[in-house]
Amino acid sequence: MKFFIETIGCQMNVNDSDDISEYLSSCGYEKTTDYLKADIVVLNTCSVRFSAEHKAYSFLGRLKEYKEQNPNVIIGVVGCMAQYAYKEIKKKCPFVDFVLGAKNIQNFPEIINKFIDSKQTKHKTAKKETFKYITIARGCSNFCTYCIVPFVRGQEVSIDSDKIYSFAKEAVDNGTKEITLLGQNVNSYDFNGTNFTKLIQKISSISGLERLRFMTNHPKDLSDELINEIARNNKVCKHIHLPLQSASDRILKLMNRKYTYEQYKELVFKIKNKIPDINITSDIIVGFPTETDDDFKKTFLAAKELKFGGLFIFKYSPRPKTFALQFNDDVSVEIKQKRLYELLEESNIISKKINSNYINKKVDVLVESFQDNICCGRNSQNLKVFFPAEQNLNGKIVKVNINNALANSLSGNMIV
Ligand code: SAM
Ligand code: SF4
Numbered sequence: 001m002k003f004f005i006e007t008i009g010c011q012m013n014v015n016d017s018d019d020i021s022e023y024l025s026s027c028g029y030e031k032t033t034d035y036l037k038a039d040i041v042v043l044n045t046c047s048v049r050f051s052a053e054h055k056a057y058s059f060l061g062r063l064k065e066y067k068e069q070n071p072n073v074i075i076g077v078v079g080c081m082a083q084y085a086y087k088e089i090k091k092k093c094p095f096v097d098f099v100l101g102a103k104n105i106q107n108f109p110e111i112i113n114k115f116i117d118s119k120q121t122k123h124k125t126a127k128k129e130t131f132k133y134i135t136i137a138r139g140c141s142n143f144c145t146y147c148i149v150p151f152v153r154g155q156e157v158s159i160d161s162d163k164i165y166s167f168a169k170e171a172v173d174n175g176t177k178e179i180t181l182l183g184q185n186v187n188s189y190d191f192n193g194t195n196f197t198k199l200i201q202k203i204s205s206i207s208g209l210e211r212l213r214f215m216t217n218h219p220k221d222l223s224d225e226l227i228n229e230i231a232r233n234n235k236v237c238k239h240i241h242l243p244l245q246s247a248s249d250r251i252l253k254l255m256n257r258k259y260t261y262e263q264y265k266e267l268v269f270k271i272k273n274k275i276p277d278i279n280i281t282s283d284i285i286v287g288f289p290t291e292t293d294d295d296f297k298k299t300f301l302a303a304k305e306l307k308f309g310g311l312f313i314f315k316y317s318p319r320p321k322t323f324a325l326q327f328n329d330d331v332s333v334e335i336k337q338k339r340l341y342e343l344l345e346e347s348n349i350i351s352k353k354i355n356s357n358y359i360n361k362k363v364d365v366l367v368e369s370f371q372d373n374i375c376c377g378r379n380s381q382n383l384k385v386f387f388p389a390e391q392n393l394n395g396k397i398v399k400v401n402i403n404n405a406l407a408n409s410l411s412g413n414m415i416v
Contacts, residue, residue, distance in 0.1 A: 003029045004038035008055055009046025011182055011215070012153075013079055015133040016105050017044045020078070023109050027116060036066060040074045040112070045081035047148050049317040053081055060093050067095040074115045078105060083152040084320060102153050103139075128175035130395040131368065136164055136199065137183035142218065144245075145256045145323040146285065146316060149184055156185065161194040161202060168203050177395060178211040178366055179203065186214045187221035197225045204235040210397060211366060213382070215241045219267055220258045231275045238275060239309075239382040242268070243283035247302035248295035251288050254327070261302060268306050279309035279354075279381035284343060287316040287336030289327035296339050303347055309354055309381065310408065311347040313340050348407040355383065355405035362415060365400050367393040375414075384409040 003024045007017040020042055021031055035041050043059055046052035056077075063075055076098045077089055083101030090099060098111050139154040140147075168179055181203070183189060189196040196214075204212050212235050219242055230236050246252055247261040271278055284299060303311065315336040318329045365385045367377035370392040377398075379385055386409060387400045402412040 001029050001039045002032040002037055003040040003042065004032050004035040005042045005044065006035070006059055007044045008052050009044070009048065009080065011133055011180070012135060012184075013044050013046060015135055015182060016079065016102070017042075018133070019105075020044070020108050024112070027112075029116075035063070038073065040076070040116070041066070042076045042078060045077060045079040047080040047084060047152055047319065049314060050319075051317070053085070056081055057092075060089075060096070064093065064095050074112075076100065076112070078102070078108065080148070080152040084148070129171065130176060130366070131178045131180070132168075132171045132176045133180050133182055134164060134167055134171075135159065135183065136181045136186060136214075137189050140184035141188075142185060142258075143256060143323070145254060145327075146288065146319065148319040148322055151321040153184070156183075156188060158183075158189050158191040161191045161199050164199065165202055165206075168209070169206050172206050172208045175395070177209070177397075178213065179209060181212070181214040183214075184216060185218040185221060187217050187223065187226065195225075197223065197229045200226075200229055200233065200236060204233055209235060211235060211237050211380070213237045213239065217242050219244070219264050222267060222271075224270075227271055227274050230278075237380045237382065238277050239279045239281070239380065240271060241281050241283075244299075244302065244306075245283060245285050246288060246291070246295065247298040248291070251291055251295050254290070254324070255285075255288060256323070261298065265302075265306065277381070279383065280306070281310040281312070281382075282306075282308050283312045283314065285314050285316050286339040286343065287331035289316070289324060289329055289331070291316075291331055300343055300346060303343060303350065307350050307354060308347065309383075310351050311343065313343050313347070315340055351407040352405060355407070355410060358383075358402040358405055358410050360402065362399050362401050363410070363412075364397050366397050367395065370394055379410070386411040387414050389414060 005017050005021055007013050032038050041063060045056045067073055067075060075096050077096055078100045080102045082099045083103055086099050100111055137156055137158045139156045140149045141156040143150050186196055189199060217240055244264055245255055245257055249260045268280060318325055363379040365377040365379055367375050369376045373388055374386055375389040375393050376384060376386050385400055399415040400412045401415055402410045404411045
């Protein structure tokens with residue numbers, strides 16, 4: 001018996017899908033990468049942008065045909081889109097057996113047990129995973145006006161720090177080398193007085209853990225205490241993903257981001273002063289309602305001024321339930337596209353220039369894949385590093401001398 005899981009969206013969804021996979025494996029099901037061979041198909045959905053929803057419906061179209069030919073197949077739709085479009089999915093896709101929203105994703109075992117023979121359940125076996133994502137907080141209470149997350153994942157709830165510690169310790173004891181702590185805004189984590197800096201100190205004390213990462217940071221909540229901890233703590237990777245969204249104060253206000261560009265800039269310079277080898281990456285939304293050429297120019301100049309290591313640029317997409325729906329989506333698709341390309345082009349030039357500083361330097365790489373005699377891993381700054389190797393070095397930390405730099409990756413030779 002086999003299962004297939006398709007994941008759309010962010011690391012949170014990847015993490016939820018991992019939990020689902022783990023449960024189904026413990027029930028005796030084997031994972032397949034071909035949905036046409038699966039007895040259970042789970043589609044984990046995203047709703048942050050319309051394009052993610054479109055992707056989900058087109059996969060559901062293919063699943064309809066599969067179900068027609070194989071009526072015993074169990075099809076489930078879970079995640080963020082399943083949360084708010086529950087009725088629509090049920091109506092448009094009657095062949096779907098269950099729909100489970102992101103807020104109740106922990107109930108997956110209970111739901112699937114109604115369809116499968118739960119007598120099959122075996123004990124979960126700990127498997128060795130070099131990289132592990134751990135969710136430290138669910139939901140978000142920031143209500144940025146463009147964002148659907150607070151509506152589909154609920155308000156922010158921090159998870160018990162002792163539970164996070166036990167989970168992390170168990171993973172490290174089973175071979176995990178790198179942990180990434182996940183939350184929509186990790187900086188506002190607070191469980192009974194344990195704030196995010198304390199949590200990082202607690203997790204990084206686990207012996208055997210090599211690297212600790214986290215995302216995402218909200219500029220309004222990133223404290224001096226945390227900056228000092230990142231600077232001081234050797235296990236904490238030197239990468240901060242710090243979404244700016246826009247550098248126009250007028251647009252930032254309309255987005256309800258609660259900082260000005262000047263405040264964001266001060267924060268970036270403070271971080272760079274304290275942690276000179278830090279890589280700061282960011283998210284930008286282009287074409288937010290009423291964004292003028294002048295507003296966009298501010299964002300473009302900010303990218304030049306702050307020299308981000310990488311940018312994720314999104315075209316504004318109106319989302320149900322959000323406050324920004326009240327604004328007129330008045331920036332044309334063509335202008336959104338033009339702004340995205342312009343910014344992306346500039347961002348790639350900047351990243352390539354920053355990355356060229358690594359040439360002739362040695363970096364520590366934690367290897368994650370091996371194909372055609374090329375290993376790939378990441379350095380502390382979260383840059384992909386490629387190098388030739390004769391054997392699979394997955395899970396090992398090796399030194400690589402960099403001899404080439406592109407906008408999104410480095411390459412070089414391993415030092416033996
Ligand atoms: N919590 C994180 C934060 O505060 O930045 C990110 C969460 S969101 C899933 C990831 C990114 O998607 C955001 O930073 C934003 O740039 C983008 N995004 C969210 N809603 C969007 C929308 N309606 N249209 C376009 N991009 C959007
Ligand atoms: Fe969405 Fe803003 Fe929360 Fe990020 S901080 S998840 S963008 S509401």
